[in-house]
Amino acid sequence: MSDSNQNLLLAFPTGALVISDRVNITSTLDRPLKFSLIIPTFNEGQNIKEIVTILSGLLDRIIPGEYELIVVDDNSPDLTWELACELIPTYPQLQVMRRTTERGLSTAVIRGWQAARGEVLGVIDADLQHPPEILLQLWGEIVKGAELSVASRNVEGGGVSEWSVVRRFLSRGAQMLGLAILPEVIGRLSDPMSGYFMVRRSAIANKTLSPVGYKILIEVAARGQIRWIAETGYVFRERVAGASKVTWKQYVEYIQHLVRLRFSLWPVTRFLRFGVVGFSGVFVDLGVFYLLRTLLGIGLTRSTILSSEVAILNNFLWNDVWTFGDMSRGQQGNRKRFRRFIKFNLICLSGLVINTLIVNVLFNAFHINEYIAKLIAIAVVTFWNFWFNLKLSWRVTDTEKDYSSKPKQ
Incomplete structure (x- = not known):
């Protein structure tokens, strides 16, 4: 050396x-x-x-x-x-x-x-x-x-x-x-x-x-x-x-x-807000279901569908203002808000299908207790709904932010 x-x-x-x-x-x-x-x-x-x-x-x-x-x-x-x-x-x-x-x-x-x-x-x-x-x-x-x-x-x-x-x-x-x-x-x-x-x-x-x-x-x-x-x-x-x-x-x-x-x-704070909003949606769903089914006497299927849709609307509005508010403010206008709602609705509905499939597979194929199977399904679908809504429903596509590959000249 x-x-x-x-x-x-x-x-x-x-x-x-x-x-x-x-x-x-x-x-x-x-x-x-x-x-x-x-x-x-x-x-x-x-x-x-x-x-x-x-x-x-x-x-x-x-x-x-x-x-x-x-x-x-x-x-x-x-x-x-x-x-x-x-x-x-x-x-x-x-x-x-x-x-x-x-x-x-x-x-x-x-x-x-x-x-x-x-x-x-x-x-x-x-x-x-x-x-x-x-x-x-x-x-x-x-x-x-x-x-x-x-x-x-x-x-x-x-x-x-x-x-x-x-x-x-x-x-x-x-x-x-x-x-x-x-x-x-x-x-x-x-x-x-x-x-x-x-x-x-x-x-x-x-x-x-x-x-x-x-x-x-x-x-x-x-x-x-x-x-x-x-x-x-x-x-x-x-x-x-x-x-x-x-x-x-x-x-x-x-x-x-x-x-x-x-x-x-992982956006922990955003995910926690999404969870809080989702929890509020459970009470909205149950409240509307009680109103339609018990007080108004509407059929079970229609009451279930309508109460679920009202809960989805509730969740969307709160998420749009609070959970993803920083992103939605960059996409002003009723047309863009409606597009976000349609995407949110489709993702949530697909989550419902996934929820049903998971419960059935865990209960029927693996003989897991139905309530435990339901909890597992809720956890999986919560992550599913959050991640795909983050990437699709509130994805910034119409503003000049950091998502573009090149800055505007």
Whole structure:
């Protein structure tokens, strides 16, 4: 280990995984930069010189003197960090961080961003499987105004070179699973497992990041304030040197990450309000049913249908004003309110069908007590009604809010 190389190392941050809204200035010689690109490494000694050389050549063409490359190495046995330090005299825009107390690609990227001076933050693998020339197109999208610019294998111009059928299946399966668990995030990304992207510092500043596994894009897209996501196609290359680090463990961690994000992003307050409104609807339903059936003598079926519909109307009005009031205020007008009511009605009616099916299956097929079966069905349908009403009935489609992929010009 060379003492001179040791002295060149960039100190790595500790503590919470939070990106500051201000660039990291550690000396009077430092200054803010336009772009900081993180290259996380572990045993990439065979590739490090080539990737630094190529990236420097590309960025010197578009933003000379306005960028930095930060290699964040997890104390590689092949001394990747030391090999990178030896490149600094030739490439003064290069910095090297050696981590000895932490491991993991995702946290390596965040630690690099914490030490970075760029207004735009990026990440690229060191193994040359991400074609470096795509960096120019990603930067072009940032210049146009995108908050997040992603290299994707699943848009026009994208693909994989020599993946097996099993690996292709796992990749697509991971995306479909993500859509089921976290649709509002995964639905905005054609390649949620991409590890090649740029993001504006301002979009993720002061957000506590909590990544799991070796991919961080989902975390950034979920927790960041990102209106405009731009995607650029690229072909994922096979390794020329070094060993692949993709294992089954990464797919398990991906699922864990999705579940953690789902619960952390779940709108608890809104759900509780929805539950209170639903509880009030039970009393409205029973009260109207008593009025129609007992006092007015209307038939059982008609009384049941009418009382249920009045309860649905009651629930809709309260939800429109209170539970989803912040969303409905962005969709003023009787026509839009009527459309929301029709959607709400259809979702609630489908919930009633699901309720009936669950009770019958649990009671008849699994011989579960009918009252317990009813409670289980109510719980399932409550989540069903809330989630689909949130995503369909009160979804903002007519206003220029953060739901658009690009801002209006």
